[in-house]
Amino acid sequence: xxxxxxxxxxxxxxxxxxxxxxxxxxxxxxxxxxxxxxxxxxxxxxxxxxxxxxxxxxxxxxxxxxxxxxxxxxxxxxxxxxxxxxxxxxxxxxxxxxxxxxxxxxxxxxxxxxxxxxxxxxxxxxxxxxxxxxxxxxxxxxxxxxxxxxxxxxxxxxxxxxxxxxxxxxxxxxxxxxxxxxxxxxxxxxxxxxxxxxxxxxxxxxxxxxxxxxxxxxxxxxxxxxxxxxxxxxxxxxxxxxxxxxxxxxxxxxxxxxxxxxxxxxxxxxxxxxxxxxxxxxxxxxxxxxxxxxxxxxxxxxxxxxxxxxxxxxxxxxxxxxxxxxxxxxxxxxxxxxxxxxxxxxxxxxxxxxxxxxxxxxxxxxxxxxxxxxxxxx
Amino acid sequence: xxxxxxxxxxxxxxxxxxxxxxxxxxxxxxxxxxxxxxxxxxxxxxxxxxxxxxxxxxxxxxxxxxxxxxxxxxxxxxxxxxxxxxxxxxxxxxxxxxxxxxxxxxxxxxxxxxxxxxxxxxxxxxxxxxxxxxxxxxxxxxxxxxxxxxxxxxxxxxxxxxxxxxxxxxxxxxxxxxxxxxxxxxxxxxxxxxxxxxxxxxxxxxxxxxxxxxxxxxxxxxxxxxxxxxxxxxxxxxxxxxxxxxxxxxxxxxxxxxxxxxxxxxxxxxxxxxxxxxxxxxxxxxxxxxxxxxxxxxxxxxxxxxxxxxxxx
Numbered sequence: 001x002x003x004x005x006x007x008x009x010x011x012x013x014x015x016x017x018x019x020x021x022x023x024x025x026x027x028x029x030x031x032x033x034x035x036x037x038x039x040x041x042x043x044x045x046x047x048x049x050x051x052x053x054x055x056x057x058x059x060x061x062x063x064x065x066x067x068x069x070x071x072x073x074x075x076x077x078x079x080x081x082x083x084x085x086x087x088x089x090x091x092x093x094x095x096x097x098x099x100x101x102x103x104x105x106x107x108x109x110x111x112x113x114x115x116x117x118x119x120x121x122x123x124x125x126x127x128x129x130x131x132x133x134x135x136x137x138x139x140x141x142x143x144x145x146x147x148x149x150x151x152x153x154x155x156x157x158x159x160x161x162x163x164x165x166x167x168x169x170x171x172x173x174x175x176x177x178x179x180x181x182x183x184x185x186x187x188x189x190x191x192x193x194x195x196x197x198x199x200x201x202x203x204x205x206x207x208x209x210x211x212x213x214x215x216x217x218x219x220x221x222x223x224x225x226x227x228x229x230x231x232x233x234x235x236x237x238x239x240x241x242x243x244x245x246x247x248x249x250x251x252x253x254x255x256x257x258x259x260x261x262x263x264x265x266x267x268x269x270x271x272x273x274x275x276x277x278x279x280x281x282x283x284x285x286x287x288x289x290x291x292x293x294x295x296x297x298x299x300x301x302x303x304x305x306x307x308x309x310x311x312x313x314x315x316x317x318x319x320x321x322x323x324x325x326x327x328x329x330x331x332x333x334x335x336x337x338x339x340x341x342x343x344x345x346x347x348x349x350x351x352x353x354x355x356x357x358x359x360x361x362x363x364x365x366x367x368x369x370x371x372x373x374x375x376x377x378x
Numbered sequence: 379x380x381x382x383x384x385x386x387x388x389x390x391x392x393x394x395x396x397x398x399x400x401x402x403x404x405x406x407x408x409x410x411x412x413x414x415x416x417x418x419x420x421x422x423x424x425x426x427x428x429x430x431x432x433x434x435x436x437x438x439x440x441x442x443x444x445x446x447x448x449x450x451x452x453x454x455x456x457x458x459x460x461x462x463x464x465x466x467x468x469x470x471x472x473x474x475x476x477x478x479x480x481x482x483x484x485x486x487x488x489x490x491x492x493x494x495x496x497x498x499x500x501x502x503x504x505x506x507x508x509x510x511x512x513x514x515x516x517x518x519x520x521x522x523x524x525x526x527x528x529x530x531x532x533x534x535x536x537x538x539x540x541x542x543x544x545x546x547x548x549x550x551x552x553x554x555x556x557x558x559x560x561x562x563x564x565x566x567x568x569x570x571x572x573x574x575x576x577x578x579x580x581x582x583x584x585x586x587x588x589x590x591x592x593x594x595x596x597x598x599x600x601x602x603x604x605x606x607x608x609x610x611x612x613x614x615x616x617x618x619x620x621x622x623x624x625x626x627x628x629x630x631x632x633x634x635x636x637x638x639x640x641x642x643x644x645x646x647x648x649x650x651x652x653x654x655x656x657x658x659x660x661x662x663x664x665x666x667x668x669x670x671x672x673x674x675x676x677x678x679x680x681x682x683x684x685x686x687x688x689x690x691x
Binding site for chain 2: 031032033034039183184185186194195196197214216217218219220221222223225234235236237239243246252253254256276327328329330331332333334335336338339344345348349351352355
């Protein structure tokens with residue numbers, strides 16, 4: 001940090017009227033112009049899975065007894081060693097290709113959630129708390145992509161047995177956003193490696209990397225900033241306007257959002273998504289409706305309904321309750337993923353170097369190496 | 379110099395008239411605006427989509443039309459379009475502009491002046507805008523693309539179409555960032571109708587224009603945004619950076635509100651498009667066929683349209 005002269009008095013608020021909420025009351029506050037006040041810095045440290053475990057059936061909440069049991073399970077999971085010390089195929093993983101591909105060790109994952117929701121899932125509709133089945137077309141499209149990913153891994157330590165697949169030269173069947181075992185060009189790397197940034201809707205996680213969201217509102221718009229996903233944060237303005245959605249052929253990474261108030265709930269209708277986004281299998285045909293409601297002084301409910309008849313047999317709805325963070329101590333950081341993305345360049349340089357070494361007989365065939373698994377939970 | 383001080387006098391007079399107009403005009407809802415002139419807490423209403431209408435992003439100083447990338451022409455002082463923009467014709471030109479800098483001079487130290495000149499000559503290699511990086515403040519405010527203001531009582535959020543850059547202007551105390559920022563750290567307050575913003579904690583990576591104007595991480599920016607009409611803001615910026623400038627200097631311009639009924643802030647999402655520019659040479663099978671190592675060799679092929687040929691007898 002440098003020592004820039006600060007010759008202006010900091011933080012003088014002249015004439016602004018804000019509604020002061022006393023700590024004792026839990027009433028949902030309002031803005032100076034009378035709208036429900038959605039503003040603040042929001043995150044969560046309460047663990048709640050998106051989809052419900054089958055054992056809870058159609059019950060949206062759990063009993064005290066179940067909660068105690070689940071919480072004990074969460075605490076037990078939190079004690080487990082981190083990614084860097086996990087086994088690979090029953091053997092110590094350290095030094096394996098998979099271990100290298102995991103890239104980040106436990107240090108980077110920080111705090112784990114300590115609280116557990118009494119809700120059994122974020123999904124509240126359908127009644128079983130689970131994302132509905134894919135349509136046959138979507139199932140086929142997703143299976144085709146999985147097969148392509150498997151083909152590129154074939155014959156490597158992380159893939160199925162076999163010789164190097166002739167499909168290694170094929171284009172991806174969809175606009176690739178996955179971590180695939182190839183680096184012919186930037187398009188082969190996953191969305192996060194290209195700093196594409198998080199899409200919407202955002203399902204926030206818990207703990208250090210769960211992310212924070214800052215919301216600023218006016219009579220004119222609601223402006224969100226998500227600091228999430230290792231520098232993949234993004235700004236998102238939802239204008240309050242009566243204009244129609246953009247023409248159907250206009251595809252936007254985070255869609256075309258139009259906001260309006262329904263009583264005390266702020267509703268954003270989002271269309272015009274792009275085939276470069278993937279929300280649980282839905283791409284350009286996603287229709288998203290987000291509902292923001294200030295439940296009380298400390299809670300913002302964010303509900304979203306996703307509808308895409310080309311992906312799911314029916315629409316589904318999930319809700320996440322965000323907790324108000326302390327603005328004096330919670331930092332909201334700018335993204336900077338793209339600005340500092342030497343990793344993408346490195347992946348391409350490394351792969352070209354490995355190909356050269358193989359041609360010259362000084363290294364293995366890069367096609368026989370696993371540089372793709374190890375991300376996420378695999 | 380005499381001319382300059384006369385102009386400064388004129389400018390001051392114009393500014394004074396402007397201020398008088400601002401004070402009087404924003405008391406009522408402007409006829410052209412679709413919004414109230416003031417928000418509930420009494421401050422001018424800055425909500426909406428805004429954009430500069432000048433050529434500051436190309437060059438802050440007065441400049442005539444010239445090629446964005448040039449090569450020597452027949453006359454030493456009349457360069458012509460060069461690759462990579464030669465095929466673009468008039469689209470490859472820098473639009474002319476009278477400049478936005480008070481006194482028409484940026485007071486660079488001698489070393490910094492040399493670097494600015496070199497930056498201008500190596501613009502395509504060095505300008506962070508070419509790489510789709512966050513543009514920094516004040517550049518984000520006068521790029522030729524819109525930005526949206528969401529104005530609340532304790533924070534003002536600005537989201538810029540270009541590169542999805544954004545900034546929060548804190549009107550109350552806010553924790554300082556733990557590291558320098560591309561967009562800086564903005565703390566503001568109202569002085570009458572003027573929003574005054576003090577921006578610090580910059581990194582040294584952003585530029586001020588495509589002409590190579592730059593700063594160090596000691597940059598300190600004070601912005602003043604004053605309504606001239608309900609739909610136009612006088613935007614004044616004072617830049618202080620002892621590492622680069624010999625004294626504080628000032629730019630001044632007007633930002634305009636978009637009044638179109640379908641005005642929309644659409645992401646100027648450039649990051650995936652610059653991959654070809656900066657990573658194309660690292661592809662297994664290159665799309666641009668004339669890479670020599672990490673150098674794009676631009677061999678521009680463009681057929682003269684049929685219709686033009688009949689005059690070439």
